[in-house]
Amino acid sequence: xxxxxxxxxxxxxxxxxxxxxxxxxxxxxxxxxxxxxxxxxxxxxxxxxxxxxxxxxxxxxxxxxxxxxxxxxxxxxxxxxxxxxxxxxxxxxxxxxxxxxxxxxxxxxxxxxxxxxxxxxxxxxxxxxxxxxxxxxxxxxxxxxxxx
Ligand SMILES: CC(C)(COP(=O)(O)OP(=O)(O)OC[C@H]1O[C@@H](n2cnc3c(N)ncnc32)[C@H](O)[C@@H]1OP(=O)(O)O)[C@@H](O)C(=O)NCCC(=O)NCCS
Numbered sequence: 001x002x003x004x005x006x007x008x009x010x011x012x013x014x015x016x017x018x019x020x021x022x023x024x025x026x027x028x029x030x031x032x033x034x035x036x037x038x039x040x041x042x043x044x045x046x047x048x049x050x051x052x053x054x055x056x057x058x059x060x061x062x063x064x065x066x067x068x069x070x071x072x073x074x075x076x077x078x079x080x081x082x083x084x085x086x087x088x089x090x091x092x093x094x095x096x097x098x099x100x101x102x103x104x105x106x107x108x109x110x111x112x113x114x115x116x117x118x119x120x121x122x123x124x125x126x127x128x129x130x131x132x133x134x135x136x137x138x139x140x141x142x143x144x145x146x147x148x
Contacts (some may be wrong), residue, residue: 001050003083005090008045008057013038015054016047023073027133037061037070044095048074048087056083058091062098065148069104072113084116092120100148108137117141 008016013034020028037043037059048056056074060067074084092102104122106113122141131138 003086004049005046008047012047016057019073046091065100067099067102099145102143104141105138108139
């Protein structure tokens with residue numbers, strides 16, 4: 001599947017909210033929260049597009065040259081086809097000149113996301129016990145950009 005990523009514009013925020021709803025259910029971000037990140041100059045939002053359809057999105061916050069992967073999500077019917085990995089790579093390439101390190105936080109129960117982050121090159125740097133509302137631990141991961 002051919003995937004392109006595009007910088008998000010105002011007119012795709014409602015599509016992003018639908019992705020949030022389908023991927024995170026009651027943990028979803030509201031349209032207000034998505035709009036807040038969109039308007040935050042530290043955040044970069046990208047949408048992943050396949051055959052003209054928005055199938056996922058990614059939100060990266062950059063403070064100085066340290067990035068935080070705030071969110072990445074692919075619509076359920078498009079998951080497991082390599083699109084999340086491609087989206088992460090393309091967004092990273094877009095920003096990589098400005099990034100020396102990238103961090104993220106993920107539930108220890110989210111095996112698919114953890115596999116994707118590890119194959120990208122993230123390593124586990126710490127763990128927070130019972131961090132999430134469902135009682136699961138949070139895993140903190142880091143990626144080093146060796147070229148910056
Ligand atoms: C996490 C997510 C973005 C990954 O996107 P994706 O398109 O499904 O992922 P990919 O198809 O690129 O696969 C990523 C890795 O997971 C592995 N994988 C695929 N299905 C899996 C499964 N059911 N269980 C565990 N690992 C799985 C793949 O093998 C791949 O690893 P590899 O590169 O070593 O082969 C997507 O599943 C998603 O939106 N999940 C819900 C939202 C979420 O949890 N976001 C992350 C926290 S913000």
